[in-house]
Amino acid sequence: MRVRAAVVSELNGPWRTEEIEIDEPHAGEVTVKMAFAGLCHSDEHLRTGDISQDPAILELLSGRDTMFPIIGGHEGSGIVEAVGEGVTTFAPGDHVAVSFVPSCGRCEFCASGRQYLCDLGATTLAGPMIADGTWRHHLGDVDLNRMAQLGTFSESIVVHESSLVRIDPWYDLRAAALISCGLSTGFGSAVTRGGVQPGDTVAVIGCGGVGSGAIQGARHAGARAVIAIDVNSSKVERALKLGATHGCATTLDAAFTILPELTRGKNCDVTIITVGVLTGEIVEQARAITAKGGVIVATSIAPYHQSTVELNLFGLSMFNQELRGTVFGSVSPRVQIPRLLRLYSEGALIVDELITHEYTIDEVQRGYDDLASGENLRGVVRF
Ligand SMILES: [Zn+2]
Numbered sequence: 001m002r003v004r005a006a007v008v009s010e011l012n013g014p015w016r017t018e019e020i021e022i023d024e025p026h027a028g029e030v031t032v033k034m035a036f037a038g039l040c041h042s043d044e045h046l047r048t049g050d051i052s053q054d055p056a057i058l059e060l061l062s063g064r065d066t067m068f069p070i071i072g073g074h075e076g077s078g079i080v081e082a083v084g085e086g087v088t089t090f091a092p093g094d095h096v097a098v099s100f101v102p103s104c105g106r107c108e109f110c111a112s113g114r115q116y117l118c119d120l121g122a123t124t125l126a127g128p129m130i131a132d133g134t135w136r137h138h139l140g141d142v143d144l145n146r147m148a149q150l151g152t153f154s155e156s157i158v159v160h161e162s163s164l165v166r167i168d169p170w171y172d173l174r175a176a177a178l179i180s181c182g183l184s185t186g187f188g189s190a191v192t193r194g195g196v197q198p199g200d201t202v203a204v205i206g207c208g209g210v211g212s213g214a215i216q217g218a219r220h221a222g223a224r225a226v227i228a229i230d231v232n233s234s235k236v237e238r239a240l241k242l243g244a245t246h247g248c249a250t251t252l253d254a255a256f257t258i259l260p261e262l263t264r265g266k267n268c269d270v271t272i273i274t275v276g277v278l279t280g281e282i283v284e285q286a287r288a289i290t291a292k293g294g295v296i297v298a299t300s301i302a303p304y305h306q307s308t309v310e311l312n313l314f315g316l317s318m319f320n321q322e323l324r325g326t327v328f329g330s331v332s333p334r335v336q337i338p339r340l341l342r343l344y345s346e347g348a349l350i351v352d353e354l355i356t357h358e359y360t361i362d363e364v365q366r367g368y369d370d371l372a373s374g375e376n377l378r379g380v381v382r383f
């Protein structure tokens with residue numbers, strides 16, 4: 001099948017819409033006709049090399065030492081077009097959301113209820129299909145990698161069934177696309193990984209798509225106050241509409257103008273880092289506004305080789321603080337995506353207001369330009 005897809009062909013190269021060839025699904029695979037794909041910051045990390053693995057590891061995974069060319073996109077929703085042999089959990093016509101973390105249901109992590117840590121996740125950055133190690137997507141005679149084994153910037157995709165979550169057909173597919181990654185990750189970062197309790201004071205550093213989920217999660221968990229921190233004032237303004245009670249540009253502002261009065265010097269019970277790119281300095285900034293006994297959740301993606309971090313170790317131990325990483329907000333995609341869709345459909349989760357622009361598959365680069373300029377909180381591709 002010939003479809004149009006947004007591909008990056010080289011490090012820092014542009015998103016270019018190409019006509020590509022997709023094969024029929026093999027055993028265990030599903031073809032999905034895409035309805036919506038979210039433009040998440042993580043795809044920019046892919047383009048700029050932040051999440052490029054070592055050439056030696058890539059060679060091992062995919063038989064070549066580069067991630068490129070690769071189809072972008074790891075958020076999305078669509079309708080099942082065809083299923084390969086042995087697929088019993090999906091049928092043509094089913095509505096699905098994609099998940100950037102595959103979940104096999106059988107490995108130790110899946111079996112213990114931690115599908116967000118599924119062993120199949122090892123294959124997500126690059127490489128051929130999970131099912132049988134062959135390639136299904138081709139640009140001319142070059143095999144294509146797909147972001148997170150998905151590549152949702154494509155009119156149709158072929159994916160392993162473990163990368164899909166079935167959703168009830170009455171749910172809005174555009175909302176499902178946003179919930180499939182950013183909102184779920186942010187929501188879980190506050191509620192599950194952060195463990196926000198009723199009456200807590202919470203800070204969310206970075207108020208894009210993921211931060212919007214964290215702010216709403218914190219309010220759902222009963223936070224008395226949520227401080228939205230972002231240098232982009234329009235993001236702070238939107239955050240206040242999502243349930244944040246206070247807003248400011250930097251952690252320093254929060255430390256000097258908001259927290260002394262709000263918490264009488266106690267600081268935040270939970271601080272969640274959801275900035276576009278996680279760097280070493282941000283961790284200490286987050287710790288510095290966190291209370292004794294408090295939790296710092298590092299949700300953002302850092303460059304693959306980032307290994308230094310600024311952290312006041314005296315404070316960390318003497319204030320009995322905890323620094324926690326998280327993937328997908330530490331909740332199984334098959335639990336979180338349907339749960340948040342239900343909240344959305346009942347009016348208890350704000351999604352539509354986050355979508356500032358819709359783009360066509362030809363406008364992916366424009367979408368990321370708008371994200372970089374701060375004009376766009378969250379864009380989606382409508383197919
Ligand atoms: Zn994402």
Ligand SMILES: [Zn+2]
Nearest residue numbers: 104107110118
């Ligand atoms: Zn698994």
